Amino acid sequence: MNTKKIKHSWDDRIFDWICNIFLFLFIVVVFYPLWFVLMASFSDPVYVNNGSILIIPKGFTLEGYQMVFGDSKVWFGYLNTIIYTVCGTIFGTIVTVLGGYVLSRKDLVGRDIIMKLMVFTMYFSGGTIPLYLVVQKLGLLNTRTVLIVLGSVSVYNLIIVRSFMASTIPDELHDAATIDGCGNGNFIVRVVLPLSKAVIAVMVLYIAVAHWNSYFNALMYVTDSNKMPLQLYLREILVLSSSLANSFDVDPELQEKMQHMSMIIKYSMIVVSTGPILCVYPFIQKYFVKGVMIGSVKG
């Protein structure tokens, strides 16, 4: 390489240093809060409460996790969230990928008007109450169905799929298949789906993360505590600072202990709820990034 032989002048080296220092600062600023949560969740509540841990954990303990896992509501929340995420992702991905493909077909009569009607909804909506009334009218209030269906399909994702399909599956391919006597159904199953594994992966991940993290739909439409997703329970503990469910115990000693441990319980809750996503994500990072790339090239 030529560039390596060129001697770097002092101003370039200073610039490199400044870049590296700033990047290091960015990394520290982003990473430290995450590290702090992880570290505090394993530390002795005494040190967490008096603020004497800053960089490394002190007085290793798993008490916080024991408390969190001892709470049946956490398990229920987790289970509910998994149900909503799995079902919602399957539903959303099928609808989005197939719909996005159809919208990419230039020979679809009425495509432009359908597209325009869909894009319009990205910028104008009926609003909170009218949507609530629709959900009520459909008899979906307080059901699991509403949490699975609502939020699974988005016009933004449809456009991502459509752009991807338009650029990877050329019209000629479809023409050739038609000449060979391949109908639309066969074409979708044998050609389109195998060619669009990347965009399917992107959709699965996007929809799954959105479902995992959503809380507002549950707050709006579901009052039954058995159907609460994890995020709603997290809101009670982390934001509203309620105590864990098992702390309604009349035992005053336990009550005091819970009070004492409230901070590390919060930290443990954060790790338990967010850990899985953050651990898995670095391995599938390229798919997430790919989604942004496809989305930025508008169709």
Place this chain on the structure above:
Amino acid sequence: MSLKKKKQLDAQVVEARRQHRRKSLIMIKRNWLLYLVLLPAVLYIATFCYAPMYGLQIAFRNFRIADGIVGSEWAGLKWFNRFFNTPRFWLILKNTLTISLYSLAVSFPLPIALALILNNVRNAKYKKFAQTITYMPHFISTVVLVGMMSVFFSPRSGVVNTVLGLLGIEPIYFMGTPEYFSHMYAWSGVWQTMGWNSIIYMAALAGVDPSLHEAAMIDGANKIKRVIHIDLPTIVPTISILLIMNFGKVMSVGYEKVYLMQNDLNASTSEIISTYVYKMGVLNQQYSYSTAINLFNNVINFLLVVTMNKVVKKLSGSGLW
């Protein structure tokens, strides 16, 4: 003569239209399966996006659940007038704009800086590591983010106040002080989205022709000059489009995070249009009033986006639609 010609032309047009229609029908028949496959997406949009628009009329009615949407009597602009005349109207509008513009001002430039810096890092592993770390907060839910803020900034045992204590500063209740609300909102947003939002600029920077850099190097340009004169101009179109689009969204601050961050102490700076809509509608059950405020907000939003899209089109030749 000319009349005859005109008639002939008319006949041709009619014939062409008929043929076009026949062709369309054939295409629809041939592609019936495609319509079937698209149906779920269309049904979803129709049910959850268009059906609520029908319900928007309750903004102009005295809606009562017992009477139904169409059964409730008309109220004209009563609810809109009530909103404009409420003493809190200006406060809510001011809060909405303050939070939105302030967070745009701090969270817009930083991803650009991050992308330019990342682009200059030559060590591929270090770069990958930096990207992995800075993208991470994007995957944290709003609930957990606000939860983290409330524990970090807690006046009693939060780490921020511990550090301030070491510097001899009295503990501050950040989450409960009105003056701090917009800072807390905006900077936590920076923390969460900075890395993720830099991806789009990284993509644009990847399109820079390396020969430009080589030529500039031969001419004796140092790195800073090359960043300013080569890298930056390359991403200017991306920057301007994103900036304009973001301006189109100033009125639509998401209620999810603001609502979680609200408490009685910071209400004077944290109440925004969308949280007010939620409280009036869902908690106070003033359906018509809430819908009217929501409609007012949506119309302004829509006009802003359409205007901004026109501006983008004029500047860059391509808009969103």
